[in-house]
Amino acid sequence: MEILNKEITDCRQKIIELRESTGMNRKEFCDYFQIPYRTVTEWERDNRHAPKYVLRLLEYYIMMEEMKKNTDTDNK
Secondary structure (H helix, E strand, C coil), rough: CEEEEEHHHHHHHHHHHHHHHCCCHHHHHHHCCCCCHHHHHHHCCCCCCCCHHHHHHHHHHHHHHHHHHHHHHHCC
16 A cells, blocks of 8 residues: 555656646646646645546656757757
8 A cells, every 4th residue: 555655646646746747837738738727726736636648648748849949949
């Protein structure tokens, strides 16, 4: 049970880290990714838990957007 609790806490922390890595506030993050504000709020408050696949998709998308931004900057 302890491992499960750690994993859930990691999901809460992960969504916060992902949002902060974008430099967006919660509202901007929700608008950009089209996730209801209340959903992200509940994830960050640890009242609900984001599915692992959602975290992986968000992480991948943010990573790819950062790579794209870096590539665009290098080409200018």
